[in-house]
Amino acid sequence: MLSIGIGEIQKNSSVFSNLTEAMQIIDKRKKQVLAMVYPLQSQSVIDTLAGKYKDKIQPTTLTFEQIKESAIKSAMEDKYGLSS
Numbered sequence: 109m110l111s112i113g114i115g116e117i118q119k120n121s122s123v124f125s126n127l128t129e130a131m132q133i134i135d136k137r138k139k140q141v142l143a144m145v146y147p148l149q150s151q152s153v154i155d156t157l158a159g160k161y162k163d164k165i166q167p168t169t170l171t172f173e174q175i176k177e178s179a180i181k182s183a184m185e186d187k188y189g190l191s192s
Contacts, residue, residue, distance in 0.1 A: 114142070 110131040112123065117133065127147040134141055168175070 110129060111134055112131055113134055113136045115136075117123065123131070124145070127145065129147065131145045132141050133143040133145060170178075
Protein backbone atom coordinates (compact mmCIF):
# COMPACT_ATOMS: atom_id res chain seq x y z
CA MET A 109 0.00 0.00 0.00
CA LEU A 110 1.28 3.42 -0.90
CA SER A 111 1.40 6.34 1.52
CA ILE A 112 1.40 9.93 0.35
CA GLY A 113 1.22 13.28 2.11
CA ILE A 114 -1.07 16.17 1.33
CA GLY A 115 1.81 18.35 0.16
CA GLU A 116 2.94 15.73 -2.32
CA ILE A 117 -0.58 15.57 -3.78
CA GLN A 118 -0.63 19.35 -4.17
CA LYS A 119 2.67 19.22 -6.04
CA ASN A 120 1.82 16.23 -8.21
CA SER A 121 -1.87 15.36 -8.58
CA SER A 122 -1.16 12.98 -11.47
CA VAL A 123 -0.56 10.14 -8.99
CA PHE A 124 -4.29 9.46 -9.15
CA SER A 125 -4.36 8.87 -12.90
CA ASN A 126 -1.89 5.97 -12.77
CA LEU A 127 -3.01 4.39 -9.52
CA THR A 128 -2.67 0.60 -9.48
CA GLU A 129 -2.90 -0.19 -5.76
CA ALA A 130 -4.52 1.24 -2.65
CA MET A 131 -3.06 4.47 -1.30
CA GLN A 132 -3.25 6.17 2.09
CA ILE A 133 -3.37 9.94 2.31
CA ILE A 134 -1.70 10.93 5.55
CA ASP A 135 -1.15 14.08 7.55
CA LYS A 136 2.55 13.92 8.35
CA ARG A 137 2.38 16.50 11.16
CA LYS A 138 -0.36 14.76 13.13
CA LYS A 139 0.60 11.27 11.88
CA GLN A 140 -3.01 10.45 11.01
CA VAL A 141 -4.52 8.62 8.07
CA LEU A 142 -6.95 11.04 6.41
CA ALA A 143 -8.25 8.93 3.55
CA MET A 144 -7.89 5.68 1.66
CA VAL A 145 -7.93 5.84 -2.14
CA TYR A 146 -8.54 2.75 -4.24
CA PRO A 147 -7.93 2.44 -7.98
CA LEU A 148 -10.89 2.46 -10.32
CA GLN A 149 -11.67 -0.99 -11.62
CA SER A 150 -11.60 -1.30 -15.37
CA GLN A 151 -14.19 -4.05 -15.44
CA SER A 152 -17.78 -3.63 -14.41
CA VAL A 153 -18.79 -4.87 -10.97
CA ILE A 154 -22.44 -5.21 -11.98
CA ASP A 155 -22.08 -8.88 -12.90
CA THR A 156 -20.37 -9.59 -9.59
CA LEU A 157 -23.00 -7.76 -7.56
CA ALA A 158 -25.94 -9.20 -9.46
CA GLY A 159 -24.98 -12.77 -8.56
CA LYS A 160 -27.47 -15.43 -9.52
CA TYR A 161 -30.05 -12.89 -10.75
CA LYS A 162 -27.87 -11.35 -13.48
CA ASP A 163 -29.42 -13.54 -16.21
CA LYS A 164 -32.99 -12.83 -15.06
CA ILE A 165 -32.77 -9.06 -15.40
CA GLN A 166 -33.76 -7.75 -18.82
CA PRO A 167 -31.80 -4.71 -20.04
CA THR A 168 -33.94 -1.67 -20.78
CA THR A 169 -33.96 0.64 -23.77
CA LEU A 170 -35.43 3.53 -21.77
CA THR A 171 -33.31 6.60 -21.10
CA PHE A 172 -32.59 7.81 -17.59
CA GLU A 173 -34.98 10.73 -18.06
CA GLN A 174 -37.84 8.39 -19.03
CA ILE A 175 -37.19 6.17 -16.01
CA LYS A 176 -37.08 9.21 -13.71
CA GLU A 177 -40.31 10.61 -15.19
CA SER A 178 -42.05 7.25 -14.71
CA ALA A 179 -40.92 7.03 -11.09
CA ILE A 180 -42.11 10.57 -10.32
CA LYS A 181 -45.46 9.89 -11.98
CA SER A 182 -45.89 6.69 -9.97
CA ALA A 183 -45.00 8.48 -6.73
CA MET A 184 -47.51 11.25 -7.44
CA GLU A 185 -50.24 8.69 -8.21
CA ASP A 186 -49.54 6.93 -4.90
CA LYS A 187 -49.45 10.17 -2.92
CA TYR A 188 -52.44 11.96 -4.42
CA GLY A 189 -54.47 9.04 -5.75
CA LEU A 190 -54.51 10.39 -9.27
CA SER A 191 -54.42 8.37 -12.44
CA SER A 192 -53.91 9.57 -15.95
